Amino acid sequence: MNHRIKSIIPQLLTLLFVVAVIGFFTINAQLNMDERGIDFGYGFLSQESSFDVQFSLIEYDGSHSYAKAYLVGLLNTILVSVLGIIFCTIIGVIVGIARLSPNYLIRNTAAWYVEFFRNVPLLLQIFFWYYAALRALPLPENTEALFGVTYLTVKGYYIPRLIWENFDILVYSILAAVISIIFIRNYARKLQEEKGQQLPVLLISVGLLFIFPAITFVTGMVQLEVALPVLKQLSKTSFIYAEGLSVPPELLALVLALSLYTATFVAECVRAGVQGVSKGQKEAAASIGLTPNQILKLVIMPQALRIIIPPTTNQYLNLTKNSSLAAAIAYPDLVLIFAGTALMQTGRAIEIVSITMLTYLTLSLAISLLMNWYNKKIAIKEK
């Protein structure tokens, strides 16, 4: 009895304290807003936004609502985060492994890269890529084609636009391929466990992923048209590429800066993970006759991943939050569109900032959940 009360009282006090603090701030904000004649409410979200956005993944213009503008910003933030995470992982893994290379040149180049990029402030790097590197690109009319059909110019990276017919059938065919691959993998595992035979699973998987969609093309069910970028004159000296798709330079600069910066941290995680697996594991694996590839795939990586994943999750979260620096270079992300323009046009600072904070919190939690799920999946399963 005494024990229970003793343990409950501090918890109650803590709860009271938290409620009091939140209450104080709410009442304080309320009083100040009343005094200044500012009303509070989320009704503005359904009003017409009346501003346009440079770059949007969904159909949007100023006649849509503020809620839609929020969605545009959110999607742009997610786009830059996903691209950043993909590239920083690729670069990070390569550099991390390169740091362990026996080759002096490779090892030291990787070390220099890591030391340089992680010690220069991120905002500075974003400015560098946007103002120094990309601004040095030529104007559209002076641009040589890259890979024959794309154009990298100061106004953006122009690429061909793909116009699909019956795109859904293609998606289904890929889905079918994935399902059959799962079946084949299960079959291959059974075969290995029962008879010790090995199937070239990777080769078959790639083949299936290629063949299934190819069939839909050959039979004419799915058709693809490519709209190439065409130089268009706007005035005597001003040109753009029309018809194709334009990737704004702001997005390029942001993805470049974010992935190069975060990759240094990922590289360190990878290096730590691989070095964390004791040398004896590799030697033991070799002694039972596994090939170097098998050693890496079956012995080293599963153990290294356990060390790599948790700190890398942090880096993914950092990258997502750092993407809010986009506002500095006019990339229309959540902060620029919603906490910037929308806030200015409506004056609803508390409402908009609260929504924006909640959004980043949700994004971060979602990434954490996903990574924790993956972490659990690869964790040691005690038998």
Place this chain on the structure above:
Amino acid sequence: MLRTLKTLMYLLTSIALLVSFETGAFAAKKSKTLKKTQKMGFVRCGVSQGLPGFSNADASGNWTGVDVDLCRAVAAATLGDSGKVKFFPLSAKERFTALTSGEIDVLSRNTTWTLSRDADIGLTFVGVNFYDGQGFMVRKSSGITSVNQFKAGVSACTNLGTTTELNMRDFFNSKGIKYEPVTFEKADEVVAAYDAGRCDTYTTDKSGLAAQRIKLSKPNDHIVLPETISKEPLGPVVRQGDAVWEDIVRWSLNVMIEAEEYGVTSANADSMKSSENPAVKRLVGAEGELGAAFGLDNDWSLRIIKQVGNYGESYKRNIADTGILPDRGPNQLWTKGGILYVPPAR
């Protein structure tokens, strides 16, 4: 009976007089902002992050411009010294929050007066110190001489969180032109992006275009198109809820304009005390009790004119002589063909 009535009348009148003498002190007590300002010893003034002619700091941190002069006028009126101003450079995005949260007390930052800003977000606009309109700047070499020559796909650089963003949409929509808006938070970033060829046109208030043009690498390679696509009355803003402070800022501006109207300048203000014209005498504090209503002494307006100058002097010093907009256009007195017209200071 008549006698008692007369006595009563006399009594009432004297009470009324007493009360009216009290209003000055009462007002000072009532205006929290004025009291705080006098206690701090400086006016907290929000300005731009650098717009020549309006608010711009030189290498040693001295602020100049017509928006800056307004704050100096308020300081001269309330504190007796136009130098007692602390300037807060703010981006377009930060400006209103800084004011409503009490970080600054006057926002004098080329801000457009609109209904929603005035009514919605706890702000009060007190007047107009520059009548402006939105325009476009393009490269001379583009051959464009009118906004009607813009074609679909044109990219336009501008500032984030401004009326410019909204006007631009209205304009291009009415012409049926698809455009690419590129919006930056800082004016310097917009200029840099336009200069590098990221955008085909740079759009903002025409005064801003004229001022920013100087910052381009080759100012003479660019022109401002003749069309004006919007009304942009720029003026000082205060927080809602302090009517006395609002009046002080409003009349600091009005006095500068009226001083020009009556030919009172920083040089001749003192001698104007002996003017024949009662309006002039009121302006320099030689007649009437105009300052009392604000809780200020009677020389408040004289100090503004002496220390800061009248509107014409301020315009000439900051905007005309610097070559930004030598022609005053609509910002000329109503008596000289402009639209500057302020209520009489009496």
